[in-house]
Amino acid sequence: MRNFFQRQGKFRPLSKGDERSAEQQQIPEDLWVKCPKCGELLYSRELERNARVCPKCSHHFRLSARERISLLADSDSFQEWDSTVSPQDPLKFVDGQGPYDEKIVKTQKKTGETESLITGSARINGRPVVMVVAEFNFLGASMGSVWGEKMARAVERAVEERMPVLTVNASGGARMHEGLFSLMQMAKTIAAFHRLGENRLPHFSLLVDPCYGGVPASYATVADVMIAEPGALIGFAGQRVIEQVTRQKLPEGFQTAEFLLEHGMIDQIVDRGNLRDLISTLIDHYLGAPQGLGSYSANGLRSATELEQTVTVVDTPGPATTTTGGMS
Numbered sequence: 001m002r003n004f005f006q007r008q009g010k011f012r013p014l015s016k017g018d019e020r021s022a023e024q025q026q027i028p029e030d031l032w033v034k035c036p037k038c039g040e041l042l043y044s045r046e047l048e049r050n051a052r053v054c055p056k057c058s059h060h061f062r063l064s065a066r067e068r069i070s071l072l073a074d075s076d077s078f079q080e081w082d083s084t085v086s087p088q089d090p091l092k093f094v095d096g097q098g099p100y101d102e103k104i105v106k107t108q109k110k111t112g113e114t115e116s117l118i119t120g121s122a123r124i125n126g127r128p129v130v131m132v133v134a135e136f137n138f139l140g141a142s143m144g145s146v147w148g149e150k151m152a153r154a155v156e157r158a159v160e161e162r163m164p165v166l167t168v169n170a171s172g173g174a175r176m177h178e179g180l181f182s183l184m185q186m187a188k189t190i191a192a193f194h195r196l197g198e199n200r201l202p203h204f205s206l207l208v209d210p211c212y213g214g215v216p217a218s219y220a221t222v223a224d225v226m227i228a229e230p231g232a233l234i235g236f237a238g239q240r241v242i243e244q245v246t247r248q249k250l251p252e253g254f255q256t257a258e259f260l261l262e263h264g265m266i267d268q269i270v271d272r273g274n275l276r277d278l279i280s281t282l283i284d285h286y287l288g289a290p291q292g293l294g295s296y297s298a299n300g301l302r303s304a305t306e307l308e309q310t311v312t313v314v315d316t317p318g319p320a321t322t323t324t325g326g327m328s
C-alpha cells in the first residue's frame with residue numbers, strides 16, 4: 001500500500017548523490033527551470049525556443065557546444081573536422097576519483113563527444129567560417145593536448161582555405177591530468193593564431209560563461225575582436241582564490257563581461273539573439289570582397305538565399321573585384 005503514494009516518473013523524489021540545490025529539488029528539472037537571476041519559473045520548452053535566454057530578465061543560460069553550433073551556423077552547414085582525435089594519458093595520471101584514462105571513457109560516454117573542443121567549417125548568414133567551440137560538460141572544457149592539436153589543425157585549414165575563425169570559448173582552465181602537456185597548449189594555440197594573422201585572416205573570439213584559466217590567458221583574449229555574452233564570468237583565477245591571495249575585497253561585478261568591457265578588456269557585449277548577425281557583419285567588415293570569397297557584402301546583412309544567388313553571379317571566372325575595405 002505504501003507504494004501507492006510513491007511518486008513515479010518525472011516527479012519521483014531525487015536519489016542520493018543528486019547535486020541539485022534544495023530549491024531546485026522541488027522542481028522536476030526537465031519540465032520547469034528556475035532562472036538563477038530573477039527566480040522566475042520557466043517552462044523549459046519556452047526557454048529552448050528562446051535560445052536558453054530567460055524571457056523575463058535576459059539571463060543567458062549555458063549552452064552545450066552542439067546547441068551553440070546549431071544556434072550560430074546556418075542549418076546543416078556545419079561539417080565537423082578531426083572528430084576522432086582522442087585524448088591520451090601520457091602521465092598515467094590518477095586523481096582522487098581514479099585513473100584519467102577511465103575518466104575519459106566515462107566522460108565520452110556521458111557527453112557523446114570525444115573531447116572538450118569541437119572544430120569544423122560552417123556558414124553564418126551564408127559566409128564561410130571555421131568554428132571552434134568548447135564543450136563545458138566535457139571535464140569543464142579543460143584545455144589538454146587534443147584541444148591544442150584540434151585548434152592548430154582548424155586554424156591551419158582556415159589559412160589554407162582563406163576562412164575567418166570564430167572561437168566560442170568556455171573553459172575551467174588547463175587539463176591538470178595532462179600536466180605540462182596541457183600548459184604547452186597555450187603556446188601552441190597562440191602560435192597557430194599568429195600564423196592566421198600573418199595571413200591577414202581574422203579571429204573572432206566569443207567568450208561565454210564561464211571562461212577561466214589558460215584559455216583567456218592565451219589565444220582567446222588576443223583575437224581581432226573579442227565579444228562576450230551578457231553576464232559571462234571571464235578571468236584567469238577564480239574570485240575566491242584572488243580574494244584569498246590578495247586579502248582584499250573585490251569590486252562588485254568583478255570578472256563579469258560588463259566589468260571587462262568597462263575596463264577595456266573586451267570589445268562588445270552581445271545578446272545571444274544578435275550574435276549571428278554581428279558575426280556575419282564582422283566577417284564582411286574584415287574580409288570585404290577578397291579573391292575567392294566574392295560573395296561577401298560590406299553593405300549590411302542579406303539573407304543566406306540572397307547570398308547564394310550572388311555567389312552564382314560572382315562565381316564566373318575572372319578576378320574578383322575588391323571595392324570595399326578589406327584588411328590590406
Ligand SMILES: [Zn+2]
Nearest residue numbers: 035038054057
Ligand atoms: Zn530570469
